[in-house]
Amino acid sequence: DGGITQSPKYLFRKEGQNVTLSCEQNLNHDAMYWYRQDPGQGLRLIYYSQIVNDFQKGDIAEGYSVSREKKESFPLTVTSAQKNPTAFYLCASSIKWRDTEAFFGQGTRLTVV
Amino acid sequence: GENVEQHPSTLSVQEGDSAVIKCTYSDSASNYFPWYKQELGKGPQLIIDIRSNVGEKKDQRIAVTLNKTAKHFSLHITETQPEDSAVYFCAASGGGGATNKLIFGTGTLLAVQP
Numbered sequence: 001d002g003g004i005t006q007s008p009k010y011l012f013r014k015e016g017q018n019v020t021l022s023c024e025q026n027l028n029h030d031a032m033y034w035y036r037q038d039p040g041q042g043l044r045l046i047y048y049s050q051i052v053n054d055f056q057k058g059d060i061a062e063g064y065s066v067s068r069e070k071k072e073s074f075p076l077t078v079t080s081a082q083k084n085p086t087a088f089y090l091c092a093s094s095i096k097w098r099d100t101e102a103f104f105g106q107g108t109r110l111t112v113v
Numbered sequence: 114g115e116n117v118e119q120h121p122s123t124l125s126v127q128e129g130d131s132a133v134i135k136c137t138y139s140d141s142a143s144n145y146f147p148w149y150k151q152e153l154g155k156g157p158q159l160i161i162d163i164r165s166n167v168g169e170k171k172d173q174r175i176a177v178t179l180n181k182t183a184k185h186f187s188l189h190i191t192e193t194q195p196e197d198s199a200v201y202f203c204a205a206s207g208g209g210g211a212t213n214k215l216i217f218g219t220g221t222l223l224a225v226q227p
Contacts, residue, residue: 042202042219058214090156101147102215104156
């Protein structure tokens with residue numbers, strides 16, 4: 001089955017620790033994205049990658065980092081510099097950068113304890 | 114950059130009635146307008162999309178209309194059913210400039226009362 005997989009589904013982190021969220025797709029899509037979802041604020045873009053070995057900051061990149069070493073993988077690291085990391089994180093991919101359907105994973109709910 | 118506003122934030126309808134969700138966008142160069150449905154605890158899924166060269170698109174009980182002059186687009190769901198209850202997001206992309214990002218509205222929580 002083709003799709004986009006995020007893991008884990010739930011993640012707990014102690015304050016001051018970095019944590020990495022996994023995102024893998026087997027759709028052969030060039031573009032991948034990370035969004036953060038908070039109640040009442042919709043989806044806000046953290047980072048995006050148009051092609052392997054390239055990525056750009058989105059609207060709320062502070063306190064986050066990414067890598068795109070492989071076409072199918074786009075992991076997101078939430079660093080201790082992120083002031084309010086508790087949120088629902090969504091990864092997406094699309095066949096190309098422009099004007100095409102984005103396919104979303106099932107999300108990772110990160111809670112800082 | 115692009116800004117997308119979505120209304121209403123919550124919508125409650127009786128089963129069988131119609132539901133309409135409206136979005137406005139700011140960048141006149143935007144040319145792709147998808148609508149996503151998100152069920153509780155899951156990722157959003159595309160339900161319908163429209164491009165700027167089309168004024169209306171329909172898929173069974175779901176339709177989307179686009180008014181480029183006014184820069185707004187709407188989602189219409191007819192004969193609503195309880196399984197239509199979810200959060201719906203509009204989005205816009207294709208605007209000018211180097212960054213062609215998909216910008217989302219803030220979502221509409223639709224509740225269909227049986």
